[in-house]
Amino acid sequence: xxxxxxxxxxxxxxxxxxxxxxxxxxxxxxxxxxxxxxxxxxxxxxxxxxxxxxxxxxxxxxxxxxxxxxxxxxxxxxxxxxxxxxxxxxxxxxxxxxxxxxxxxxxxxxxxxxxxxxxxxxxxxxxxxxxxxxxxxxxxxxxxxxxxxxxxxxxxxxxxxxxxxxxxxxxxxxxxxxxxxxxxxxxxxxxxxxxxxxxxxxxxxxxxxxxxxxxxxxxxxxxxxxxxxxxxxxxxxxxxxxxxxxxxxxxxxxxxxxxxxxxxxxxxxxxxxxxxxxxxxxxxxxxxxxxxxxxxxxxxxxxxxxxxxxxxxxxxxx
Amino acid sequence: xxxxxxxxxxxxxxxxxxxxxxxxxxxxxxxxxxxxxxxxxxxxxxxxxxxxxxxxxxxxxxxxxxxxxxxxxxxxxxxxxxxxxxxxxxxxxxxxxxxxxxxxxxxxxxxxxxxxxxxxxxxxxxxxxxxxxxxxxxxxxxxxxxxxxxxxxxxxxxxxxxxxxxxxxxxxxxxxxxxxxxxxxxxxxxxxxxxxxxxxxxxxxxxxxxxxxxxxxxxxxxxxxxxxxxxxxxxxxxxxxxxxxxxxxxxxxxxxxxxxxxxxxxx
Numbered sequence: 001x002x003x004x005x006x007x008x009x010x011x012x013x014x015x016x017x018x019x020x021x022x023x024x025x026x027x028x029x030x031x032x033x034x035x036x037x038x039x040x041x042x043x044x045x046x047x048x049x050x051x052x053x054x055x056x057x058x059x060x061x062x063x064x065x066x067x068x069x070x071x072x073x074x075x076x077x078x079x080x081x082x083x084x085x086x087x088x089x090x091x092x093x094x095x096x097x098x099x100x101x102x103x104x105x106x107x108x109x110x111x112x113x114x115x116x117x118x119x120x121x122x123x124x125x126x127x128x129x130x131x132x133x134x135x136x137x138x139x140x141x142x143x144x145x146x147x148x149x150x151x152x153x154x155x156x157x158x159x160x161x162x163x164x165x166x167x168x169x170x171x172x173x174x175x176x177x178x179x180x181x182x183x184x185x186x187x188x189x190x191x192x193x194x195x196x197x198x199x200x201x202x203x204x205x206x207x208x209x210x211x212x213x214x215x216x217x218x219x220x221x222x223x224x225x226x227x228x229x230x231x232x233x234x235x236x237x238x239x240x241x242x243x244x245x246x247x248x249x250x251x252x253x254x255x256x257x258x259x260x261x262x263x264x265x266x267x268x269x270x271x272x273x274x275x276x277x278x279x280x281x282x283x284x285x286x287x288x289x290x291x292x293x294x295x296x297x298x299x300x301x302x303x304x305x306x307x308x309x310x311x312x313x314x315x316x317x318x
Numbered sequence: 319x320x321x322x323x324x325x326x327x328x329x330x331x332x333x334x335x336x337x338x339x340x341x342x343x344x345x346x347x348x349x350x351x352x353x354x355x356x357x358x359x360x361x362x363x364x365x366x367x368x369x370x371x372x373x374x375x376x377x378x379x380x381x382x383x384x385x386x387x388x389x390x391x392x393x394x395x396x397x398x399x400x401x402x403x404x405x406x407x408x409x410x411x412x413x414x415x416x417x418x419x420x421x422x423x424x425x426x427x428x429x430x431x432x433x434x435x436x437x438x439x440x441x442x443x444x445x446x447x448x449x450x451x452x453x454x455x456x457x458x459x460x461x462x463x464x465x466x467x468x469x470x471x472x473x474x475x476x477x478x479x480x481x482x483x484x485x486x487x488x489x490x491x492x493x494x495x496x497x498x499x500x501x502x503x504x505x506x507x508x509x510x511x512x513x514x515x516x517x518x519x520x521x522x523x524x525x526x527x528x529x530x531x532x533x534x535x536x537x538x539x540x541x542x543x544x545x546x547x548x549x550x551x552x553x554x555x556x557x558x559x560x561x562x563x564x565x566x567x568x569x570x571x572x573x574x575x576x577x578x579x580x581x582x583x584x585x
Contacts, residue, residue, distance in 0.1 A: 239569060243504070243572065246500050246501065246504070246576075247500075247501045247504060248501070250499045250500040250501045251499060251501035251502075252499060252501075254501070258501075258505075259501065278500070282500065282576055282580060285572075285573070285576055286576060289569045289572055289573035289576075290569075290573055292565060292566045292569045292570075293559055293562055293565045293566075293569070296562065296565050297562055297565070
């Protein structure tokens with residue numbers, strides 16, 4: 001099967017419930033993004049939620065312990081990301097609504113021909129997104145922009161569709177007319193270029209990955225990114241980051257419904273390498289969640305101690 | 319007024335000549351401080367003016383030019399929980415140092431230690447004693463309500479709350495926490511409202527914390543163990559920290575949830 005066929009099936013609501021295998025060959029952010037878009041589209045057209053599986057042996061379990069909820073009366077689309085899969089038998093043929101995202105797939109040639117044919121037909125190679133496709137995507141998400149502006153945005157983020165998508169989501173709040181105006185203002189005031197790569201989110205993202213190298217680069221911007229008076233906002237962001245990490249990394253079955261996060265957020269968090277053990281995550285959470293009380297109680301003097309320095313040191317030396 | 323015989327006697331013996339100006343009433347919320355203030359105002363036909371929300375110098379100016387005798391009531395809890403403590407304190411001090419001619423001043427608080435000494439030293443204090451169960455039974459027969467509420471005002475306020483449901487939920491948490499993942503445990507927050515107004519199908523966290531403390535202490539009493547004592551201490555501290563003025567209650571709550579989780583998972 002190729003991607004056009006699947007696209008057509010989604011558009012006409014004819015996506016079967018059979019297994020689908022997305023093959024990336026080489027994982028790149030753009031390929032993962034594209035695969036994720038199709039997963040979301042399939043779940044949307046079937047009107048079911050998405051469940052992310054740690055491995056193929058994981059089964060769905062009820063996640064509600066303290067309160068009763070109605071059992072799902074419909075099967076979710078289950079997604080499993082694994083590096084490589086070697087298909088040695090036909091067991092996967094009978095899986096419904098399962099999407100595998102793999103780098104490499106191999107099918108045992110000694111299997112019956114109909115089995116081999118099935119797996120061939122359900123395997124889709126995810127192509128690298130071309131520049132024109134990303135430009136098309138930009139223009140479809142933000143109709144108020146023109147081609148020049150779309151191209152400018154593409155170049156600004158070097159075709160990184162995750163970054164581009166983040167900016168486009170901000171523009172979605174505005175009408176087409178306003179979008180065009182805003183981009184012109186941002187370009188004129190060099191707002192995007194001022195903080196094109198570094199933003200307050202970069203600090204928290206780098207912290208969540210324990211990326212010392214990245215933090216060293218961003219550190220020089222700390223007084224710009226966390227201005228005096230906005231310390232509580234920074235604490236809130238770090239608090240949320242590590243709470244979400246704990247939520248996703250310790251959940252048996254991290255679904256949007258169970259965790260109150262979007263599937264994109266869950267996906268992004270799951271792809272963060274495990275830079276901290278569960279015990280470390282809980283320690284960090286304890287430190288950060290108590291900071292709010294300490295500052296408001298007067299136990300912590302934000303005039304005497306830089307909050308960014310304090311948090312970075314506490315977390316990185318955990 | 320039910321109970322509080324000492325205060326009732328003090329009111330009976332009160333005259334305009336021996337009025338302790340200013341008067342400080344202190345006791346747990348709902349114990350009757352506002353009721354006593356109104357009673358005193360009615361006894362002497364004084365205009366009752368609650369200036370708790372408008373503690374600014376302009377309010378005092380009005381008091382100085384007002385020829386009619388009036389009772390000025392200040393509920394200090396309103397500004398002690400906010401970020402205008404210093405300004406409000408200075409206004410009160412000015413009011414107390416130079417009281418207007420026809421003004422009778424009553425301050426109220428839950429704990430006089432939270433007020434500056436310069437204020438409390440100027441006041442005569444009347445403290446409300448804890449209500450007995452027999453006294454509280456005059457307001458309700460609901461046993462679960464009597465466990466949680468300690469004053470008539472609290473009974474009236476909590477009687478509109480689903481206390482039984484909260485008790486069931488609190489017990490469910492204490493029963494099942496040892497089975498939960500941290501991710502599961504965070505979901506407990508979804509049942510609570512941390513800021514007014516209280517959302518539909520959720521519980522007010524301040525009231526829920528009282529219930530939680532009660533349930534934990536009951537377990538400790540009924541079946542004492544090191545673990546039940548540790549759990550009770552954590553919940554007790556959780557309740558204290560949540561009362562810290564203008565703290566983010568959800569942060570405090572989630573922090574202690576993780577402590578509880580850790581405690582229940584330690585061998």
